Amino acid sequence: MIDFYDTKTSSVNQAAGQRISLAHGGGGQLTDELVASCVLPRLDNCVLSQLLDSAVFRGAERLALTIDSYVVKPLKFPGGDIGRLAICGTVNDLAVCGATPLAIALSLILTEGLERRVLEEVMDSLAAAALEARVSIVTGDTKVVGRGQGDGIYITTAGVGAAGNHKLHPDEVRPGDTLIVSGPIADHGMAVMLAREMPQVQSVLKSDVAPLNEMIERLLDRVPGVVFLRDPTRGGLSGVVADLANRTGLHITLEEQEIPIRPETWHAADMLGVDPLDVANEGKVLAVVRPDAAEAALAALRQDAHGKDARIIGQVNDERDGVCELHTKMGGRRVLQKPYGEQLPRIC
Amino acid sequence: MNVASAFETSRAAEEPLRRLRDAAATLGRPAKFMEVCGTHTMSAFRSGLHSLIPDNVTLLSGPGCPVCVTSQGDIDQLIELARRPGITLCTYGDMLRVMGSDGSLEQARTEGADVRVVYSSLDAVELAAADRGREVVFAAVGFETTTPASAAAVEQARQLGLENFSILASHKLIIPAMRALLESGDVRVDGFICPGHVAVIIGAAAFEPIVREYHKPCVIAGFEGPQIAAVLARLTELVSQGRAALENLYSQAVTEEGNLAAQTISDRVFTPADWHWRGLGLLKGSGLTLRPEYARYDARARFSLGTPQGREIPGCRCGEVITGRVTPIECKLFGAACTPVRALGPCMVSSEGTCQAWFKYKRLNKTGKARSVARD
Amino acid sequence: MCLAVPAQLIECRGTNATADLHGNRVQISTLLLPNCKQGDWVLLHAGFAIQSLDEREAQETWAVVNDLRNAGAEP
Numbered sequence: 060m061i062d063f064y065d066t067k068t069s070s071v072n073q074a075a076g077q078r079i080s081l082a083h084g085g086g087g088q089l090t091d092e093l094v095a096s097c098v099l100p101r102l103d104n105c106v107l108s109q110l111l112d113s114a115v116f117r118g119a120e121r122l123a124l125t126i127d128s129y130v131v132k133p134l135k136f137p138g139g140d141i142g143r144l145a146i147c148g149t150v151n152d153l154a155v156c157g158a159t160p161l162a163i164a165l166s167l168i169l170t171e172g173l174e175r176r177v178l179e180e181v182m183d184s185l186a187a188a189a190l191e192a193r194v195s196i197v198t199g200d201t202k203v204v205g206r207g208q209g210d211g212i213y214i215t216t217a218g219v220g221a222a223g224n225h226k227l228h229p230d231e232v233r234p235g236d237t238l239i240v241s242g243p244i245a246d247h248g249m250a251v252m253l254a255r256e257m258p259q260v261q262s263v264l265k266s267d268v269a270p271l272n273e274m275i276e277r278l279l280d281r282v283p284g285v286v287f288l289r290d291p292t293r294g295g296l297s298g299v300v301a302d303l304a305n306r307t308g309l310h311i312t313l314e315e316q317e318i319p320i321r322p323e324t325w326h327a328a329d330m331l332g333v334d335p336l337d338v339a340n341e342g343k344v345l346a347v348v349r350p351d352a353a354e355a356a357l358a359a360l361r362q363d364a365h366g367k368d369a370r371i372i373g374q375v376n377d378e379r380d381g382v383c384e385l386h387t388k389m390g391g392r393r394v395l396q397k398p399y400g401e402q403l404p405r406i407c
Numbered sequence: 408m409n410v411a412s413a414f415e416t417s418r419a420a421e422e423p424l425r426r427l428r429d430a431a432a433t434l435g436r437p438a439k440f441m442e443v444c445g446t447h448t449m450s451a452f453r454s455g456l457h458s459l460i461p462d463n464v465t466l467l468s469g470p471g472c473p474v475c476v477t478s479q480g481d482i483d484q485l486i487e488l489a490r491r492p493g494i495t496l497c498t499y500g501d502m503l504r505v506m507g508s509d510g511s512l513e514q515a516r517t518e519g520a521d522v523r524v525v526y527s528s529l530d531a532v533e534l535a536a537a538d539r540g541r542e543v544v545f546a547a548v549g550f551e552t553t554t555p556a557s558a559a560a561v562e563q564a565r566q567l568g569l570e571n572f573s574i575l576a577s578h579k580l581i582i583p584a585m586r587a588l589l590e591s592g593d594v595r596v597d598g599f600i601c602p603g604h605v606a607v608i609i610g611a612a613a614f615e616p617i618v619r620e621y622h623k624p625c626v627i628a629g630f631e632g633p634q635i636a637a638v639l640a641r642l643t644e645l646v647s648q649g650r651a652a653l654e655n656l657y658s659q660a661v662t663e664e665g666n667l668a669a670q671t672i673s674d675r676v677f678t679p680a681d682w683h684w685r686g687l688g689l690l691k692g693s694g695l696t697l698r699p700e701y702a703r704y705d706a707r708a709r710f711s712l713g714t715p716q717g718r719e720i721p722g723c724r725c726g727e728v729i730t731g732r733v734t735p736i737e738c739k740l741f742g743a744a745c746t747p748v749r750a751l752g753p754c755m756v757s758s759e760g761t762c763q764a765w766f767k768y769k770r771l772n773k774t775g776k777a778r779s780v781a782r783d
Numbered sequence: 784m785c786l787a788v789p790a791q792l793i794e795c796r797g798t799n800a801t802a803d804l805h806g807n808r809v810q811i812s813t814l815l816l817p818n819c820k821q822g823d824w825v826l827l828h829a830g831f832a833i834q835s836l837d838e839r840e841a842q843e844t845w846a847v848v849n850d851l852r853n854a855g856a857e858p
Contacts, residue, residue: 334453
């Protein structure tokens with residue numbers, strides 16, 4: 060028996076070499092070794108380290124639950140990587156519903172042949188993001204698929220949060236309400252797209268990927284007039300606002316000249332022929348607030364590093380046509396629709 | 408670049424729009440102007456210009472989207488090549504989703520075809536140089552703005568002695584198309600907004616024959632909303648004065664003679680040929696083929712592709728749309744069977760296509776009232 | 784398809800150059816604009832410089848553009 064284990068141990072050591080193999084996903088000793096060396100040291104907490112089939116912990120009376128998968132290509136891009144994205148995306152989904160993130164379940168699907176070093180770097184990033192967001196990863200799973208399947212790493216995170224008392228819902232939105240965005244748009248999508256389609260470009264562009272729960276908590280604590288929040292990820296700002304107009308049946312107007320965008324982001328979009336309004340953000344929030352709460356909301360957002368460039372960008376109008384309209388810089392008008400999808404694949 | 412400029416935000420557009428309104432009022436009667444550049448189509452819509460034009464002025468979109476005017480047969484050949492094992496097809500992004508008779512390049516890619524999006528034609532040459540065992544074909548599509556890039560790629564391939572690089576050429580020339588439109592008599596157009604970046608290459612003077620032979624004012628335009636507004640204002644003024652003139656309102660980038668180096672490279676590699684355009688039929692001297700000394704870089708010859716065949720899509724009126732004969736809503740498929748999500752014709756697929764622009768942007772009429780999606 | 788953007792040439796090496804688009808640096812070809820040099824403002828299309836631009840005109844034309852575009856940038 061001991062011999063067998065010794066043999067196994069030495070082959071574990073060998074296999075615990077430079078690359079991930081199929082055996083690492085088998086649920087056996089190699090998986091244990093991978094988790095012990097790559098995952099636990101970075102994410103360790105008393106719940107996770109139990110390594111039971113389920114995490115058991117104190118929750119809250121009302122819960123919020125969300126899940127997202129991350130298939131971004133390339134795995135690393137200026138300003139972040141798939142690990143950071145996997146935490147921030149899910150944390151932000153909880154935060155915009157007024158929930159305090161409690162715990163995350165983490166699923167990794169790795170491709171045979173992935174360099175261990177890459178996995179370690181992604182895990183480092185994931186751990187740092189979790190620390191920043193003050194959320195724990197309490198349970199997880201690792202699978203490995205064959206060479207040529209997957210793209211190195213796919214991550215799925217499910218997040219559970221303690222639901223707050225704030226009523227944040229499209230039904231709350233009324234004519235006269237003000238729309239606010241927390242900062243310059245399109246940075247994430249353009250950073251990823253440039254990195255992928257034009258790797259030869261050295262850019263100052265960086266993804267804005269960041270956990271916004273602290274900023275949103277402060278906003279909701281201080282400003283009672285916030286009625287709806289959304290993070291404009293895939294589909295961009297036009298996606299979430301067009302959606303909102305459609306759902307509420309109200310007419311929403313955005314002022315093009317008020318929408319913040321960095322010059323380098325605009326130029327990158329120009330080069331690649333995409334509209335920044337349609338491009339994903341991973342560190343921004345769109346807030347709909349009562350008109351008399353707009354100034355207070357701006358002040359609350361601007362206190363946070365992630366919201367210092369917050370701006371009022373539009374308002375909800377009286378007409379009931381479910382249309383989102385852009386007042387252009389030229390003084391004209393056009394309809395803003397949810398983009399049709401495939402422009403920027405594998406952006407998050 | 409000085410970001411904090413002296414201009415107020417919309418001041419750049421105020422004066423041209425005022426002049427346009429004044430000129431339109433003076434003219435009194437309706438006037439139709441056509442732009443022949445897909446980027447102009449898109450810019451005009453995105454800037455909201457369509458909502459600001461006086462009622463008696465109409466802006467028509469012409470055959471200026473190179474993807475839209477590429478015949479079904481040409482597209483089918485491209486997709487067929489992409490599907491052949493051992494071939495890597497390089498293309499600009501806007502060709503990816505165009506539907507052939509049997510799928511698109513993108514669909515071919517999901518089925519395993521090696522299709523790559525490139526930013527520059529030279530990227531395709533680089534790919535071929537890096538792996539001499541790989542057959543690389545570049546989809547050479549576009550008007551005169553882009554032709555020199557294809558020519559430069561072919562010359563570079565020759566310099567490098569590449570045996571594994573070729574192009575599938577389906578470049579188009581804008582002047583023959585403008586002539587054909589005017590000759591057909593179908594389209595009543597009072598003047599043209601001329602494509603600024605094509606003019607950068609071919610020069611302002613290239614548009615003189617249109618003015619001289621057909622007595623239509625032609626004004627060369629840049630691509631920002633206020634620039635297009637200024638050109639519309641000028642065209643309306645010229646029509647009002649009964650003057651057919653050629654004017655260049657993009658002199659920052661367009662000279663009389665154009666970019667001679669670019670013209671020379673194009674002329675060295677390509678020669679005009681008759682070509683089939685969607686919606687316009689066979690136009691004399693409107694396309695480009697490789698000169699005999701560059702024949703080995705011709706993918707059609709290399710891979711024994713015959714003359715482009717191809718069925719048109721039943722009910723698709725893209726041909727009439729891009730020649731300004733009908734508006735998208737007059738096509739029964741528009742907004743019903745043909746939407747940006749499930750596009751049948753190239754005018755809906757292409758981000759510069761008239762149908763896509765109408766579908767995306769044109770749902771508000773001038774009084775700001777929205778109408779239903781399908782039937783605007 | 785006619786998308787062309789103004790940029791400044793940071794560095795020229797034979798028929799290649801590095802162009803700066805407001806902080807984005809791209810490798811481009813100067814085959815179609817053989818007389819351009821470092822510091823020049825040019826119009827870029829699909830990886831090629833296709834026209835040289837007068838610096839002041841470029842800044843004014845595209846300053847208007849930038850004004851239109853950047854009125855919404857950081858306060």
